[in-house]
Amino acid sequence: MKTPGKILMQVLESVGKKPATLNYPQEKPPMAKGFRGKLKFKPEACVGCMLCTKDCPSGAIQIKKLGEKQFQCEIDLSKCIYCAQCVESCARKALEYTDEFELANIDRGKLKIVYSAQPPANTQPPTNVQPSTNAQPQDPTQK
Amino acid sequence: MPNKIRKLPDSGDVQVPIGPQHPSLKEPESFLLTLRGEKITAASVRLGYNHRGIEKACEERTYIQDLYLIERVCGICSHAHLTCFVQAVEEIAAIEVPKRAQYIRVVVGELERIHSHLLWLGVAGHEIGFDTLLMYSWRDREIVMDILADLAGNRVHYGVTTYGGVKRDITPEQIKDVLKAVDTLEERTKYYIELAKNEETIIKRLSGVGMLKHDDALRLGAVGPTARAGGVDRDTRRDDPYAAYPEMKFKVVIDDHADVYGRTLVRMGELMEAYSIIRQALTNMPEGVFRVRAPRRIPAGEATGRYEAPRGEDVHYVKSNGSDKPERVKIRAPTLANIQAVTHMLEDRYLADMPIVVAAIDPCFSCTDRLIGIKDLRTDKKQTLDWDNLRLSGIKWYQKRGVDFSRLNEKLKRSFK
Numbered sequence: 001m002k003t004p005g006k007i008l009m010q011v012l013e014s015v016g017k018k019p020a021t022l023n024y025p026q027e028k029p030p031m032a033k034g035f036r037g038k039l040k041f042k043p044e045a046c047v048g049c050m051l052c053t054k055d056c057p058s059g060a061i062q063i064k065k066l067g068e069k070q071f072q073c074e075i076d077l078s079k080c081i082y083c084a085q086c087v088e089s090c091a092r093k094a095l096e097y098t099d100e101f102e103l104a105n106i107d108r109g110k111l112k113i114v115y116s117a118q119p120p121a122n123t124q125p126p127t128n129v130q131p132s133t134n135a136q137p138q139d140p141t142q143k
Numbered sequence: 144m145p146n147k148i149r150k151l152p153d154s155g156d157v158q159v160p161i162g163p164q165h166p167s168l169k170e171p172e173s174f175l176l177t178l179r180g181e182k183i184t185a186a187s188v189r190l191g192y193n194h195r196g197i198e199k200a201c202e203e204r205t206y207i208q209d210l211y212l213i214e215r216v217c218g219i220c221s222h223a224h225l226t227c228f229v230q231a232v233e234e235i236a237a238i239e240v241p242k243r244a245q246y247i248r249v250v251v252g253e254l255e256r257i258h259s260h261l262l263w264l265g266v267a268g269h270e271i272g273f274d275t276l277l278m279y280s281w282r283d284r285e286i287v288m289d290i291l292a293d294l295a296g297n298r299v300h301y302g303v304t305t306y307g308g309v310k311r312d313i314t315p316e317q318i319k320d321v322l323k324a325v326d327t328l329e330e331r332t333k334y335y336i337e338l339a340k341n342e343e344t345i346i347k348r349l350s351g352v353g354m355l356k357h358d359d360a361l362r363l364g365a366v367g368p369t370a371r372a373g374g375v376d377r378d379t380r381r382d383d384p385y386a387a388y389p390e391m392k393f394k395v396v397i398d399d400h401a402d403v404y405g406r407t408l409v410r411m412g413e414l415m416e417a418y419s420i421i422r423q424a425l426t427n428m429p430e431g432v433f434r435v436r437a438p439r440r441i442p443a444g445e446a447t448g449r450y451e452a453p454r455g456e457d458v459h460y461v462k463s464n465g466s467d468k469p470e471r472v473k474i475r476a477p478t479l480a481n482i483q484a485v486t487h488m489l490e491d492r493y494l495a496d497m498p499i500v501v502a503a504i505d506p507c508f509s510c511t512d513r514l515i516g517i518k519d520l521r522t523d524k525k526q527t528l529d530w531d532n533l534r535l536s537g538i539k540w541y542q543k544r545g546v547d548f549s550r551l552n553e554k555l556k557r558s559f560k
Binding site for chain 2: 034
């Protein structure tokens with residue numbers, strides 16, 4: 001029968017149901033398996049082939065040679081589009097993605113993350129340099 | 144084109160500009176309507192407010208970087224654009240794509256169609272003031288978004304397709320999850336079809352609005368559900384099958400209403416077909432590799448990719464010169480084919496029908512805006528500009544009007560170094 005208000009039953013059915021939305025940030029949704037979040041770099045695996053910097057569509061990743069078989073990786077989170085092409089391109093599996101997604105920051109400088117095999121001897125190390133012994137990168141949002 | 148309301152001296156009609164910034168448009172686009180009272184007597188559309196220079200940018204990046212650029216042509220049909228482009232490149236490089244990869248491409252493509260059509264249903268509901276429908280259809284759309292996030296790692300830019308196959312395989316658990324979600328969605332879609340066929344608000348508001356009959360659809364080159372609602376029996380998935388579509392059994396949904404109501408029914412029918420295609424693809428999925436190696440340098444040649452995106456046929460033309468960067472990329476998004484039909488559909492209708500008529504083709508203006516042609520109105524001289532000159536002429540245009548961007552430009556240049 002063609003009547004207006006056909007959807008009314010649906011509305012009434014939903015009255016008692018709990019809201020479809022989550023109380024974020026108190027409640028956090030589980031991220032999908034294989035979600036492409038913040039990148040992680042393992043300096044000990046890198047061989048400096050530079051394929052990641054060559055393939056990056058947004059120029060977010062830079063590899064510097066510090067010494068014999070020692071490489072430093074600088075990832076600019078403000079440029080990264082989280083496509084994980086660098087993870088695809090890396091033959092040595094030195095790069096991987098994590099499920100971290102809360103990466104917003106007011107300070108632009110904090111969006112640059114440096115993973116270094118060993119801080120260069122003469123220069124002042126950047127504020128958020130990750131030594132190779134500490135595999136977990138520092139999360140600026142969880143301070 | 145003057146962007147203010149004016150009265151035409153001879154007929155007494157009033158010209159009203161809608162857009163580029165207007166509450167009823169989701170993206171900037173300019174429509175100029177000539178009104179006699181409440182009725183639209185003539186309409187014209189002006190594209191170009193969303194030009195991003197994607198085709199040119201493709202030529203300056205490698206094929207691998209282009210994957211991500213092409214994907215961002217559109218947020219809703221990202222898989223459609225990407226697969227269309229990749230199919231063209233694979234044709235040039237003569238890459239044999241494994242069967243399993245083709246099946247996965249079909250599954251993701253159909254899931255994307257479900258997501259797009261449910262989104263459209265919500266938008267259409269919103270445009271006719273039926274926001275309850277918007278809330279429910281978008282709630283159900285979350286199911287398919289979650290499934291896509293699970294399969295691809297992201298809700299919007301899936302990045303599944305790559306040269307020579309797909310990036311990720313589908314595990315048996317994921318197949319189970321997808322089949323379960325498809326069952327729920329099918330149940331919901333049946334409800335929406337029943338709603339569309341029985342709810343008088345929808346039928347009365349959409350019937351006879353935005354008429355595009357069979358012959359007009361053909362003449363104006365309409366594609367996708369816009370054309371199929373007018374009885375045009377055309378679908379790239381059947382007419383020029385790609386990926387695993389030759390092995391799928393499905394029917395092309397056509398309708399003879401030729402109005403917005405017909406387009407609603409076609410889209411709902413396509414949802415039901417999409418569920419059946421996904422079930423077929425998942426149950427018959429062949430075993431084997433899902434990716435083969437593709438070269439970084441693509442041999443010289445040219446090819447055209449065709450893909451039935453949720454909004455209609457998408458065409459990508461790629462020309463390669465043997466290097467790792469394409470020489471020319473041309474994108475014909477479905478909205479570009481449908482936009483001429485909109486001006487025809489608006490004629491002789493009321494001004495209040497304009498939002499739903501525009502929304503009925505499911506427009507994506509940022510997909511469409513591709514080219515800047517400069518035409519001097521006084522001398523009628525046409526001119527094409529290269530990238531640097533276009534930038535310089537932009538700076539000069541503003542300088543003439545007292546806005547100096549040269550200092551800002553210097554600052555930007557420094558910050559990007």
